[in-house]
Amino acid sequence: MTYNVPDSHPRKNSLERRYKLEEASSKGLLAGTAMIAHGRGEAFDYLLGEKTIPIANEATIQAAIMLKSAVRPIISVNGNTSILAGEELVGCAALLSCPIEVNIYYRTPERISGLVAYLEKCKKIVSIKPPENWKRSPLEWEEAVNNVLILGTFADGLIPGLNGPRAICDVNGILASDTILVPLEDGDRCEALVKMGLKVIVVDLNPLSRSSLMSTITVVDDVTRFSNNLQNNLLNFQRLKRKNWDNKESLQIALDTINNNLQSSIK
Amino acid sequence: MTYNVPDSHPRKNSLERRYKLEEASSKGLLAGTAMIAHGRGEAFDYLLGEKTIPIANEATIQAAIMLKSAVRPIISVNGNTSILAGEELVGCAALLSCPIEVNIYYRTPERISGLVAYLEKCKKIVSIKPPENWKRSPLEWEEAVNNVLILGTFADGLIPGLNGPRAICDVNGILASDTILVPLEDGDRCEALVKMGLKVIVVDLNPLSRSSLMSTITVVDDVTRFSNNLQNNLLNFQRLKRKNWDNKESLQIALDTINNNLQSSIK
Known part of the structure; x- marks a missing residue:
């Protein structure tokens, strides 16, 4: 099924993202309930005003600093993240010289x-167009992107404290990392990653979710907007200022924003 | 794929509903984005505390009175409503002696x-078990259920003011009705139904949606809980008290409930 959303449609962006997921779903790339999860996110994004709020921007800056300062950072992606922000996160991985690991909850070979093939395709697309603020040569960008390893296919490790296939991860990926960016993570797995001693950065539109409450840094933002924003911050890394990060306090600010938006009330 | 959700799981109900939709989706009964819509609903339900709030209960009572007082009531269902509340709404239609019309946004034969076949199956299941408060004989119940027409297959009319297949409806169904219960309705179509002069009852978990704001009565509740509740109210119709209904005021109360729940805040 093809959809043509006219440019004038007020929800064009949101609808096109839906169709992207729908297409990926019909190709078998997503778990059956992945779209439900996306819908939950849509509702919270709607309550946030469908834009990056200031505290999410600040969280993204601190996440950029944390990832840049890590010894072995890694980006862990599930199906929705791959489809909605694959290209952007490939760009981030190139700037961080780190791998991306595909890690899905309902795991099937x-x-x-x-998803690994999808991300390899993203690499091809991203490698030929350096970002605007890239200061070095196009060839160096291409090389940086080509060097991004997409892990997940031959995962042979286990995240301690989790049962079943969702525990599977790469010994040279998640198990070897010290800082993990894991957008849209499930609460259980987020908790297990924190218990492993990792610094955990999640992206979650629900400031009250277990993942949000448990992480080192929670970015309450849409995963595509966040990934774009992260890439820009990584490109301008020199200018970023580290702050003491109180994650609970930042979640409270995100929650207050939702509350304020809701106060606008029925006309 | 089969899922066994243990009885102890705190979200058993919610997960089982997801799998029900997933199954229907894999059978081609739902539009690709139906699950996204369900996810949005889930998020709002979560903010409502996943229970029927008092104002939704009152809205359901007034909806029962409005449907009982109608000359030609009708229940219009889309894919998600059919799957999540098919049996309950067949029971309501039996109690109202009214048809159910399948009316979907992305229409394919x-x-x-x-969906019509699915609802016919619901009729078979419902017809052999009269509800607890049914005062007449099981045979009369069976007859009432068997008499429920499931319309939609041979729809030959158009809702004025809408373009494309989503305008299609039954001349002897929606076009002939004076009061319509149309859970989970799209904003555009809701507006068109109101403009036709119909009394419109929607069920929508988002008190700020266009459908919610436009309807005669909006029930801010989950469609399964609502349908159960409506059936019980229709069975106890004699005891219900009519009230003047200010829909905007009731939406404000639902919104206040969400706000109060969010105030509980980050611990």
Whole structure:
């Protein structure tokens, strides 16, 4: 099924993202309930005003600093993250010289390899167009992108404290990392990663979710907007200022924003 | 894929509903983005505390009175409503002696006939078990359920003011009705139904949606809980008290409930 959303449509962006997920779903890349999760996110994004709020911007800056300062950073992606922000996160991984690991909750070999192939395609697309603020040569960008490893296919490790296939991860990926960016993470797995001693950065539109409450830094933002924003911050890394980060306090600010938006009330 | 959700799981109910939709989706009964819509609903339900709030209960009572007082009531269902509340709404239609019309946004003959067949199956299931408060004989119940017409397959009319297949409806169904219960309705179509002069009852978990703001009565509740509740109210119709209904005021109360729940805040 093809959809043509006219440019004038007020929700064009949101609708096109839906169709992207729908297409990926029909190709078997997403778990059956992935779209439900996206819908939950849409509702919270709607309550946030469908834009990056200031505290999310600040969280993204601190996340950029934390990832840049890490010894072995890694970006862990699930199906929705791959589809909605694959290209942007490939760019971030190139700037961080770190791998991306596909890590899905309802793991099947077909979906893992489908998503890995999808991200390899993202690499091809991203490698030929350096970002605007890239100061070095196009060839160096291409090389940086080509060097991004997409892990997940031959995962042979286990995240301690989790049962079943969702525990599977790469010994040279998540298990070897000290800082993990893991957008849209499930609460259980987020908790297990924190218990492993990792610094955990999640992106979650619900400031009250277990993942949000548990992480080192929670970015209450849409994953595509966040990934774009992170890439820009990584490109301008020199200018970023580290702050003491109180994650609970920042979640409270995000929650207050939602509350204020809701106060606008029925006309 | 089969899922066994243990009875102890705090979100058993919610997860089982997801799998029900997932199954229907894999059978081609739902539009690709139906699950996204469900996810949005889930988020709002979460903010409502996943229970029927008092103002939604009152709205359901007034909806029961409005439907009982109508000359030609009708229940219009889309894919998600059919899957999540098919049996309950068949029971309501039996109590109202009214038809159910399948009316979907992304209309295909396969999906329409699939949903009609699904609701016919619901009729079989419902017809053999009268509700607890049914005062007449089981045979009379069976007859009432069997008499419920499931319309939609041979729809030959158009809702004025709408373009494309989503305007299609039944001349002897929606076009002939004076009061319509249309859970989970799209804003555009809701507006068109109101403009036709119909009394419109919607069920919508988002008190700020266009459908919510436009309807005669908006029930801010989950569609399954609502349908159960409506059936019980229709069975106890004699005891219900009519009230003047200010829909905007009731939406404000629902919104205040969400706000209060959010105030509980980050611990």
